Amino acid sequence: MIYHYLTGLIQKAVEVELIEPSDTIYVRNQVMNLLNLESFPENVEALEDDSIPNLLEKIIGYAVDHCVIEDNFDDKEILTANIMNCFVARPSVVNGLFNEKYKQSPEAATSYFYILSKNSNYIQMNRIEKNIHFKADTAYGELDITINLSKPEKDPEQIKREKELKKDVEYPACVLCPENEGYAGRIGYPARANHRIVQVPLVGENWYxxxxxxxYYNEHSIVLAEEHRDMKINKAAFERLVTFTEKFPHYFIGSNADLPIVGGSILSHDHYQAGHYEFAMxxxxxxxxxxxxxYNAVSASVLKWPLSVIRLKSNLKKELLQAGDHILQAWKMYSDPLADVKAFTGDTPHNTVTPIARLRDGLYELDLVLRNNRTSEEHPLGIFHPHADVHHIKKENIGLIEVMGLAVLPARLKEELHEIKQFLLESPCDVAAYHQDWASELKQNYGTLSDEKLVDEILKKELGNKFARVLEDASVFKDKAAFQRFIETLNE
Structure with a gap:
């Protein structure tokens, strides 16, 4: 069967224009070498019109069954990426095509690169399709809810193997460094042989x-610095964000905050996230x-949003950046005991922002989400972090994606919500202890239910309300008066 699978993969690669028909013999020989195949029969046909990810899974299954690789996560990931690397052009070719497409339009360039990243299986579409995604109507508009099922869980044997075989290697320095492009991977470090990046210079620096x-959303992209350096939110960062929107006006771009608790999962490499998507915010x-x-040329407003957000608009880029920096510097030094906001503990800073930039209706827009990472005895994970009573839904950091209104919720909720559904239908169930109060509250509010579809809709709506509460916890100003006290300092 392996010959049929490989033939099908090559035919599909030609069909989606990963390779040209004249490349087929070369590519076949390269993949045969990876699979320890010494010959190939004549007149082999593909058995069915299957997708690239599905065909890859079948080929990897063959490799495991025939002892080409061991049956473990890392070996399968590395072989999958190496196989697809045979089909992907070198970085210089990808960059050249991207730039040619860009001459047509920025949309043509990003569309080309996004499709390439999916067809090369770098974007793991089979896994992403496992995610549960829906919109939930709330007081703040329709929030996006995603239960993340795409990242495979490592079994105990895999974790044990990583501990035993993991090498003390500092290359690449992190998973966002440009040196990941084409990197084969190793035990405990992701395979990136089929990974490609394109150069996007920003304000005199090399970015990719x-x-x-x-x-998690359409054309979810990462924009990363060439230099491996810590994330830093400052005026230069604002300028890079706005400059990126000039280059790609159909994309928004934003940055995680640069402090622990309120920042993202990777603070050791300067990077942003962008994409072609409209969030509720x-x-x-x-x-x-x-x-x-x-700053007369800049309009400023506070948004109706669960977090504390200032939106700046202007047709003058320089004034917008100056106004944004003025707010950032004021916020970094601002304390308000009435709002539980404290700028420093000793020399340790607590205030920063999550910035988002876009171009809309001929104006530059810069959203500054005010963040504070201070902790207390009552809230040891963060005063402006999801509080304990919502940890049964979301305990992790609130990063850029959540800030804009897209919840990335843990995989455990898939089964846990099913048990709550059975509880509301008064069927046999096993509701997790940490969901008991919420489940009882739902039953009290909605009474006895028998319609499964109605229960599904109720759970979606209530999960959206919970996520809104999660975001409200992360807001530094809980009322208009507190916000106005800060605004007064901006005009002193």
């Missing part, structure tokens, strides 16, 4: 665009507007 292997209405003193 790639797509996330586990996309994008279309949030203004709660109120305010003036910014000498």
């Amino acid at each position: 665009l790639q797509y996330s292997p586990y996309v 994008t279309n949030a209405a203004d709660t109120f507007t305010f003036s910014l003193g000498k």
